[in-house]
Amino acid sequence: MPVSSAPATEASVAKRPRGRPRKTAAERDDGNRRPELLRSAARLFRHKGFHATSTRDIAAAAGMQSGSPFYHFKSKGALLHAVMDEGMRSAIERQQQALQRAKSAETDSVGRLRTLIRNHFDILLGPGSDFIPVMLYEARSITPRQRAALTELQGEYEVPWIPVLDALYRSGQLKADVKLARLLIFGALNWSAQWYDRRKSATLDELTDAAMKLFIGETA
Amino acid sequence: MPVSSAPATEASVAKRPRGRPRKTAAERDDGNRRPELLRSAARLFRHKGFHATSTRDIAAAAGMQSGSPFYHFKSKGALLHAVMDEGMRSAIERQQQALQRAKSAETDSVGRLRTLIRNHFDILLGPGSDFIPVMLYEARSITPRQRAALTELQGEYEVPWIPVLDALYRSGQLKADVKLARLLIFGALNWSAQWYDRRKSATLDELTDAAMKLFIGETA
DNA sequence: CCTACCGATCGGTAGG
DNA sequence: CCTACCGATCGGTAGG
Numbered sequence A, B: 001m002p003v004s005s006a007p008a009t010e011a012s013v014a015k016r017p018r019g020r021p022r023k024t025a026a027e028r029d030d031g032n033r034r035p036e037l038l039r040s041a042a043r044l045f046r047h048k049g050f051h052a053t054s055t056r057d058i059a060a061a062a063g064m065q066s067g068s069p070f071y072h073f074k075s076k077g078a079l080l081h082a083v084m085d086e087g088m089r090s091a092i093e094r095q096q097q098a099l100q101r102a103k104s105a106e107t108d109s110v111g112r113l114r115t116l117i118r119n120h121f122d123i124l125l126g127p128g129s130d131f132i133p134v135m136l137y138e139a140r141s142i143t144p145r146q147r148a149a150l151t152e153l154q155g156e157y158e159v160p161w162i163p164v165l166d167a168l169y170r171s172g173q174l175k176a177d178v179k180l181a182r183l184l185i186f187g188a189l190n191w192s193a194q195w196y197d198r199r200k201s202a203t204l205d206e207l208t209d210a211a212m213k214l215f216i217g218e219t220a
Numbered sequence C, D: 001c002c003t004a005c006c007g008a009t010c011g012g013t014a015g016g
Helices: A010-014 A033-048 A055-061 A076-103 A109-125 A131-137 A144-158 A161-170 A178-195 A204-216 B010-014 B033-048 B055-061 B076-103 B109-125 B131-137 B144-158 B161-170 B178-195 B204-216
Strands: none
Touching: A033 A055, A033 A076, A033 A131, A055 A076, A076 A109, A076 A131, A076 A144, A109 A131, A109 A161, A109 A178, A109 A204, A131 A178, A161 A178, A178 A204, A178 B178, A178 B204, A204 B178, A204 B204, B033 B055, B033 B076, B033 B131, B055 B076, B076 B109, B076 B131, B076 B144, B109 B131, B109 B161, B109 B178, B109 B204, B131 B178, B161 B178, B178 B204
16 A cells, blocks of 8 residues: 555646645555555544544545545555554654754743643644544554553653652652652643533643642642 | 332241241231332443343342333333442442541541542442442443433532542642643553452452552552 | 344455 | 446344
8 A cells, every 4th residue: 555656746746736636647556645644643542532433424524535545555554553643743742842843941840740730731632633643543443563662652641740740759749649649630731631621621731730739739 | 009008017027037038928018128129220320331231130130020120110221220329329338438437546547548549449349339339330231311310419419529539639749730640540440340359359459559659659 | 131223333455 | 547346244123
């Protein structure tokens, strides 16, 4: 299923129109539609669930015919895993950027925890945030092998949290067992994907404040 | 779909054998299999998800033929809702019992919060705990009307938590906004259904300790 | 609660 | 990436 078998010319990329793309001959087989397919799949998987979403739904949302998703992905399950993988890689990258950005300003653990939590809410609830919720809530639908690959990425995501929580435990600001605290904290944050409503709820900064106060009693 | 159209005699209930039940004529149409159907459905819905479970799977798990679940429930969706409804009613009842039991011993808010959390873990992670996880993680698959009915039961379940959290806020032991704290706390607890493993993880008491320390810095 | 069955939908493929 | 299509599975029902 070689995606790059017929490479796109730069021209065809540059002159892509804004709205629903008309398929000109020049755009055929260029692989440009793969990201669109991923986004459509992520949105549908998130809102309807993996099994309640048909590959026809996804194709239609991406403006394709029913058989076309299988040109880009060899199965529906491969599409699901690709959504999760893309979500985790993007999350790791955004987390590293957030920590870089803050590093000069924040050297204390409280400030670093705040950075991590605020960024986590952004990834989970901000614009275009369908990929991570799909990963969190559709884990049953992937194969053990795929799950293992994702678990590794999740481990990478958790790396920066560990020294921060350790330091807060040593300073007495975090009283709970560190490993259990980490699991409970991620639960508190991740569950927000179930109830958070941009229009009715608090802002992400207010949410971050509440989480900081709940976990360590101060806001940074 | 009258479940009680042919009522069971007491004898047929008493002499029900242990293993896979042989269907004697006396046991026909007696409605006794409905709870078994619910349990089988809960287990399968929890481990495979609603859409990945076929009504044939459920029938087989309950020792029935493929069409028989529809004698007890008018649709697969009705079965799912029944699982959730049963789960919530049982949870509310067990919570009330736990609070009754503790009322004489615990009058302070910290102790009452501990009782609520410990009981919540029990409902979520203890023996026979498939119903509530199904409710938590399959909410997308029920109708708005069914969801509204469940939201009401959930509200009932949350009632005892509110005065406790309010009191802890006033006493300064809980620093976060009470409404957001409640949502974050439920998230931390509910997420445990995703990762808790009786064999590898902490006991429910240790989990409760960790949660108490994380949220209010003390264990009661 | 079983038997026998139906219509619809679905994931996936061949061939262009 | 489209067209045309297939085999399998599924929820649900009639009739006993």
